[in-house]
Amino acid sequence: MxxxxxxxxxxxxxxxxxxxxxxxxxxxxxxxxxxxxxxxxxxxxxxxxxxxxxxxxxxxxxxxxxxxxxxxxxxxxxxxxxxxxxxxxxxxxxxxxGNIVKIPRRWQELQQEGQRVSKRLTATLGRPPKEAEIAQALNISMQEWQESKLASKNRLPLSLDLTVGHNVDHPVTLGDMLPDSYDQTLQHWEEDRQQLQGAIAQLETKTQAAIEFVFFRDLPRKEAAKHIGVSPMTVTRHLQRGINELVSLLQPQTPERLAS
Missing domain, CATH: 1.10.1740.10 (RNA polymerase sigma factor, region 2, helix turn helix motif)
Incomplete structure (x- = not known):
């Protein structure tokens, strides 16, 4: 087909x-x-x-x-x-x-092994080991050890302004390290816009008009009422009804609601 x-x-x-x-x-x-x-x-x-x-x-x-x-x-x-x-x-x-960051299995294993090595070195040295000493005991580079630690810390959502390194003249943030973050944001905005547009299309005609004039065109409710042919109070009612319906339409649907 x-x-x-x-x-x-x-x-x-x-x-x-x-x-x-x-x-x-x-x-x-x-x-x-x-x-x-x-x-x-x-x-x-x-x-x-x-x-x-x-x-x-x-x-x-x-x-x-x-x-x-x-x-x-x-x-x-x-x-x-x-x-x-x-x-x-x-x-x-x-x-x-909450846990939205995927961590490679090797880095997870390195963190687990690193904790065991840190305890062993602390007992041997009589002090907490340095990061370089842990990396050496694990027989990996310092860079790989730091990357595995960073991944473990970032399992939960973090601010994109978090500093994760430094260049010569400025810090490197988590946002700087995300590939095509601007394009991904634009894509998410477009998807949200389409979803909102689809939800608005399901509203009653005058409710759609009230939302468009007041929220999208930024008209006073009195002026919007003239365009629609209703009273300002009715515009307010349409807006309130529209907001309530949009909240319901845009909420994720649970299996229980699907079955009802």
Whole structure:
């Protein structure tokens, strides 16, 4: 089956699910988009210690959430709509878990062995050993020992302004060491923007208009009310309702909520 035929089939299923939701149609859509979930899970697995298979399962939760919220008549490509939901489920889990930095097994073993060596040297020397003495006892370079220590300390999220080294004229921060951090940030912003845009598209028309005029165009509520054709008080009600609905739409969906 070609990519084009898959896209056509996917849109047909999405339209059918939108008109008459069923577990059978939803499962067909999940199977059809499983490649997208696995692709995102693989990328995320390269940046964390969570098993790939577990990330895939989390991704399926996000995919189901996207299927249930997608509206074919809005004109969005489903893949663009679904990516923030799939990736969001994985990142929410990793953020809640806290341990998001993947440490090579060798560095983990070096830290464990280094602790044993440090205790032994302390007993032998009658003082805490120097870092160079620990590295020598482990028969590794000082650089490798320092890298393993740094990785161990950075298992939890840290400030990107943390100094991890020095050049001739300025310190080197953790942010400086991250590859393509600016591009990754832009990508995350775009994914968040698409997810927010998709959520706003699900609101009632006048609620969408109120949010656009007040929050995006920065108009006073009285002026926004004239554009929409309602009273300023009604604009306020639309804004409050819209905010509450957006909070609900953008929250990660738990298995219990999916089953309900």
């Amino acid at each position: 070609t990519t084009q035929s898959i896209n056509v089939r996917g849109m047909e299923l999405l339209m059918a699910y939108s008109q008459n939701p069923s577990i059978e149609l939803r499962n067909q859509l999940v199977r059809l988009n499983s490649g997208l979930v696995k692709k995102i899970a693989y990328r995320v697995s390269q940046q964390c210690s969570e098993p790939y298979d577990d990330l895939v399962q989390l991704g399926y939760l996000g995919l189901i959430r996207a299927i249930e919220r997608f509206k074919p008549d809005q004109g969005y490509a489903f893949s663009s709509f679904a990516v923030p939901f799939i990736r969001g489920e994985m990142l929410h889990f990793l953020r809640d878990k």
